Amino acid sequence: MMEIFRNMWRKKFRSFLTIFGIAIGIFAFTVMGSMALRFNKMIQGGKRFITGQITLMPKGSTGYTGGAATLPLNTLNEIAKVDGVEAVSGIVELSLEEPDPDNPIGSGVSFGVPPTIEGTDFNTKYRNRNWEELAMKEGRMVGPGDADTNVTIGYTIALDKKLHAGDTMKIRGRDFTVVGVLDKTMTGPDTYVFMSINIARQMLIESVPFLKSLQEQATEAAKISDQALAKLPEETRKQLQQAKLFNPEDINSMAGISWKDGVDPDALSNTIKEKFKNEVMVLSPKMMGDTIDKASAIFNAVILGSALLALIVGGFSIVNTMLMSISERTKEIGVRKALGASPSSIARDFTVEAGVIGLIGGIIGIGFGLLMIVLLNRALAGKGAEIFIIDTTFLLSVIGFSFVLGVIAGVLPAWRAARLQVVQALREL
Amino acid sequence: MPKTIIRAENIHKTYHMSKTNEVHALQGINLEVMEGDFSAIIGPSGCGKSTLMQILGLLDRPDSGRLYINDVDTSTMKERQAVKFRANTIGFIFQGFNLLPALTALENVMLAGRYGGLNRVEKKKRARRLLEMMGLAERLHHTPNELSGGQQQRVAIARALINSPSLILADEPTGELDSETSLEIIELLKELNEKNNQTFVLVTHNLEVANSCKKIIHLKDGKNTSA
Numbered sequence: 209m210m211e212i213f214r215n216m217w218r219k220k221f222r223s224f225l226t227i228f229g230i231a232i233g234i235f236a237f238t239v240m241g242s243m244a245l246r247f248n249k250m251i252q253g254g255k256r257f258i259t260g261q262i263t264l265m266p267k268g269s270t271g272y273t274g275g276a277a278t279l280p281l282n283t284l285n286e287i288a289k290v291d292g293v294e295a296v297s298g299i300v301e302l303s304l305e306e307p308d309p310d311n312p313i314g315s316g317v318s319f320g321v322p323p324t325i326e327g328t329d330f331n332t333k334y335r336n337r338n339w340e341e342l343a344m345k346e347g348r349m350v351g352p353g354d355a356d357t358n359v360t361i362g363y364t365i366a367l368d369k370k371l372h373a374g375d376t377m378k379i380r381g382r383d384f385t386v387v388g389v390l391d392k393t394m395t396g397p398d399t400y401v402f403m404s405i406n407i408a409r410q411m412l413i414e415s416v417p418f419l420k421s422l423q424e425q426a427t428e429a430a431k432i433s434d435q436a437l438a439k440l441p442e443e444t445r446k447q448l449q450q451a452k453l454f455n456p457e458d459i460n461s462m463a464g465i466s467w468k469d470g471v472d473p474d475a476l477s478n479t480i481k482e483k484f485k486n487e488v489m490v491l492s493p494k495m496m497g498d499t500i501d502k503a504s505a506i507f508n509a510v511i512l513g514s515a516l517l518a519l520i521v522g523g524f525s526i527v528n529t530m531l532m533s534i535s536e537r538t539k540e541i542g543v544r545k546a547l548g549a550s551p552s553s554i555a556r557d558f559t560v561e562a563g564v565i566g567l568i569g570g571i572i573g574i575g576f577g578l579l580m581i582v583l584l585n586r587a588l589a590g591k592g593a594e595i596f597i598i599d600t601t602f603l604l605s606v607i608g609f610s611f612v613l614g615v616i617a618g619v620l621p622a623w624r625a626a627r628l629q630v631v632q633a634l635r636e637l
Numbered sequence: 638m639p640k641t642i643i644r645a646e647n648i649h650k651t652y653h654m655s656k657t658n659e660v661h662a663l664q665g666i667n668l669e670v671m672e673g674d675f676s677a678i679i680g681p682s683g684c685g686k687s688t689l690m691q692i693l694g695l696l697d698r699p700d701s702g703r704l705y706i707n708d709v710d711t712s713t714m715k716e717r718q719a720v721k722f723r724a725n726t727i728g729f730i731f732q733g734f735n736l737l738p739a740l741t742a743l744e745n746v747m748l749a750g751r752y753g754g755l756n757r758v759e760k761k762k763r764a765r766r767l768l769e770m771m772g773l774a775e776r777l778h779h780t781p782n783e784l785s786g787g788q789q790q791r792v793a794i795a796r797a798l799i800n801s802p803s804l805i806l807a808d809e810p811t812g813e814l815d816s817e818t819s820l821e822i823i824e825l826l827k828e829l830n831e832k833n834n835q836t837f838v839l840v841t842h843n844l845e846v847a848n849s850c851k852k853i854i855h856l857k858d859g860k861n862t863s864a
Contacts (some may be wrong), residue, residue, distance in 0.1 A: 211739055211740060211744070214739040214740075215739045218738070218739060539735065540737055540738075542735075543731070543735040543737065544737075544748070544752070545696075545720075546694065546696055546723070546729050546731075546735075547724065547729065547748065547749040547752050547796070548720060548721070548723045548724020548725070548749065548752035548753060548800075549720070549724075549752045550717065550720045550721075550752075551720075553752070630691075630696040630697070631691050631696050631697045634696070634731075634735075
């Protein structure tokens with residue numbers, strides 16, 4: 209073993225360069241991998257949620273971009289009557305902060321789900337099969353009987369705004385009481401504020417001028433009695449009657465459907481899709497699960513692929529170093545063979561040497577990678593936005609991998625060394 | 638009746654340098670070396686001394702002919718057997734010492750012990766004892782570049798002896814040493830020969846060295862002229 213280090217020491221600069229090459233690869237691998245772990249955790253959380261229910265999106269919306277499309281109450285009630293549906297519940301989602309007119313796309317790109325208001329119906333029988341209850345860090349989840357001004361906030365929101373159960377929180381100009389803080393989930397709920405759908409709806413209406421004016425018209429129209437209405441000219445009367453029809457409960461960004469026990473959710477999704485294809489978009493659990501898996505697979509492939517690329521380059525630098533080292537040490541190999549070294553013992557020595565180079569590079573790379581991860585996480589922890597997961601199993605396997613990489617890179621040179629003819633090797637130099 | 642250590646019969650070796658250029662290095666060598674012999678192979682450059690040495694050491698194989706070492710026919714051995722046989726039966730001393738630069742004197746000697754299949758404790762014990770015998774007790778942990786030429790060759794001798802070989806082959810053992818050191822080394826080898834009855838075959842240019850050997854094998858044009 210000492211021999212390996214002494215051989216490396218004799219060619220300090222070259223060993224340094226080789227190890228440095230590996231270290232960079234492993235560094236990239238560690239950092240990217242820890243980020244991928246974090247991302248996957250988030251994605252898997254989302255998957256768990258979305259496969260626990262059938263999700264309804266308004267026709268004309270595309271996921272996050274949403275827009276003004278909503279799910280009317282009537283449609284939801286009709287869907288609730290479909291055989292196999294246990295309950296349907298509308299959800300109103302909107303961003304926690306009102307968009308800043310001077311900076312419409314936000315202060316910066318954040319990792320993961322942006323802070324979001326989740327307005328849910330406290331009295332619904334709907335439940336998400338995979339996520340019936342979220343673990344609490346403090347207090348409790350808002351639910352039936354709660355005032356509209358009570359909210360439960362996600363872990364990251366609480367950390368970012370330094371809030372605890374019992375505190376008052378201002379959201380879009382209104383005061384709310386925090387009744388609970390969720391435990392860390394590493395996914396969506398961390399940046400959610402759960403509140404009553406009624407108040408979330410109201411805030412949504414206020415933030416969209418079109419909806420706001422509809423509501424104002426409705427309020428105005430409601431002031432006019434039916435008798436007064438009858439006296440108005442035909443055209444005006446019709447307009448006012450329509451304005452009266454505006455019902456805030458028709459405003460739902462999306463809806464969750466829970467199915468009865470024993471019902472196949474994907475078949476149920478299809479039934480609903482067939483019946484209501486002109487009104488809603490139905491996201492079946494299976495379809496969404498597959499879509500999410502595909503997205504995360506691509507993400508993983510990109511991240512790990514780029515890190516692997518760095519590693520392969522590092523691997524080739526080991527191959528190169530070992531080949532050089534072997535051609536410099538040809539005579540040494542000849543001597544060893546003359547002393548009775550078998551080809552396999554020569555091959556083993558050189559392979560182990562390459563493995564050790566890989567291992568040292570790996571340990572250094574992991575060291576720097578961890579340092580960076582810890583520092584970045586610490587810097588971001590204040591906002592609860594850690595973007596890395598430090599996973600011991602992953603780190604250990606990266607170290608193992610660096611050794612294996614070295615060994616693999618060493619195999620070819622070692623094999624060449626083992627095959628050297630003694631007589632020719634001895635004649636070198 | 639002393640035992641025969643080497644018996645070579647009609648050994649031929651041709652090197653194919655290129656398609657048209659063949660070098661007939663050995664053209665029918667016959668020789669016999671008995672246990673306890675101290676023989677020198679001498680001859681002009683290019684007479685095949687080194688080739689013969691390599692073939693005697695099983696580093697290379699003859700094209701034809703038979704070579705018995707310790708009454709074992711080595712010409713039919715598989716490479717793996719040859720490796721093992723070499724490690725246990727033959728000790729090498731090279732002209733350029735050929736110590737591994739990254740290893741200390743002790744480790745260099747122990748390395749050969751490892752290939753000879755000695756266990757950890759045993760090879761360390763033997764290596765230490767041999768180096769002490771060579772007068773290098775103070776130099777065990779020095780690397781070759783911290784040793785003089787004579788000291789390096791002593792380490793190489795200790796290395797050749799660690800597996801108690803029945804045959805020690807020395808290719809120009811004094812080639813890179815000054816005449817005084819050369820004599821010392823030859824005396825050392827002779828002493829080993831006399832004390833332990835170990836068999837030595839030397840290749841040398843140095844007539845003085847050759848003349849001090851019990852037996853001289855003259856090589857010329859790939860043939861031995863006298864035995």
